[in-house]
Amino acid sequence: MSRRTLRRGFAMAFGPDSLFDYGQTDPGLSVLRMAALLAEADGDPDEETLDVLFEQVEAGHLVDADPAQMWPELVRGLMSPAPSRLIKTLRDCGALVEILPEVAALFGVPQISDGEEEVDLGEHLMRSLDAAAKGGTPLAVRFALLAMNVGKSDSPREHLPVHYRHVERGRPRIEDICARFRTPAECKALALLALAECERVHRVSKMRAGPVALMLERLGAFDAPERFQELMMVCASDFCAHAGREGKPYPKAALLEIALKACAEIAENDLEARQSARAEAIARAFRSERWASEVG
Template sequence: MAPSPTFDFGQTDPGLAVLRMAALIAQSVDDPDEETLDLLFEQVEAGHLVDVQPAQMWPELMRGLMSPAPSKMIKTLRGCGALVEVLPEVAALFGVPQISDGQDEVDLGQHLMRSLDAAAKRDATLPVRFALLAMNVGKSDSPREHLPVHYKHVERGRPRIEEICARFGAPEDCRDLALLALSECERVHRVSKMRAGPVALMLERIGAFDAPERFRELMIVCACDFGAHEGREDVAYPKAALLEIALAACAEVAATGSDEARQTARAEAIALAFRSERWSSEVG
């Protein structure tokens, strides 16, 4: 990483400079000091972000997301009050609890930052990092009586992700992966070797057969989300390995015939690979 950055606010639009500084901080060794945050806060308080078009913001957001420590950009923007102006959907996640796989409750905003840094360690693509940034935005206003469970967050999240992408002019591959992660990430976390039929359907739904690159990126999204939980930083993501076994098992299944016949053949191949007694009893 680079040393701590300095920036001359007189050389560019003050509002855009806030985002650029946050992106540069994400590339540096140190966290921003209080003086820098105060200076950024003054720019935000003066209303300089109001006149900056989202399309102008996107290159700076992209620079920060693709940095070695994307969480520093989010932390800096939040610390100076800019995050709620630029990405209110993300700012609203801080303080919202979630549980996962028997883990203790986590703060969704903090979890988002850890998952972004996990993606940076993997040198992940921009669509992967954007998906991690956006995929949970439907959880910010879950009914309090349901927390830390987030019922119907997919329905709330889809239009928000689409609006974020339209607002900034984000690339189509960022939008597509974020929407896929929204609908499938939690399902991937729950995938079981005892259910070969649903696994076969999932592989088709997430593009494992006809969009392998998108499938690989989704696996990275899920792995980073998994690894962002405490104690999992260096743990291999088991569900990705499971789906790779299933995908390999389907390689010999002919792509011809009816959809139903192909799905049945894939499920049988997966069941054999998983040694699934449940599937055997169901089809027997």
């Protein structure tokens, strides 16, 4: 496939001036660039455009492409109004398995859901990215959604749709993705935090004030509030990706916000005393019967 043919494919989708600098673009990078551009456009690519991309992938142009040079194009697609189109286009032309094999492996893998039916992790990933885009979330949040479930792709079949020990499998994979693309430190940090904590946040209960206090400390709510808020965005986007929840408020974020405000005036220097005071304050805020029965 010649550069002239590929340029024609871009021009058909975006107009004759869309790749005025194409001559400076590596053929492998151009595949990801077009997928990123498609994520910014309305509608899906036509068959001819996908054929152009597929032939570029088949020709092996992605094999030697530098992931670090791909990163700006990946960022462009993730920060678009419809990041799912980035993932879908890359998958449809066979590029996703070359660029992000850890993400490609999630398609077809089931996960338990609150509804009657299981969800496909790959499809759920795309919906969560679009939910994050609608919320105007920063890059770190969208990258965390992209990466946080990669440990679930090879869960033992006998355990599905439950994913035991996916955190242990996911951590080195996220670290490898971040090393390949040379992602910013904040992207890696939030992705690893989401891997470890997102499902715990989904399960948080107002009946357990002590664990909530410890969770807030673990999540950095007191000393790293920006990262804590970004994690809430990750969890909310993941929540809204489930059927029937699109656009709905995330109740666990509201619960943790109540707990955080309850601890605002606590200033004990002793760690044990501080944790105990926070748990008591949260229990009062939650009107926790569990706490009352334990201390009564």
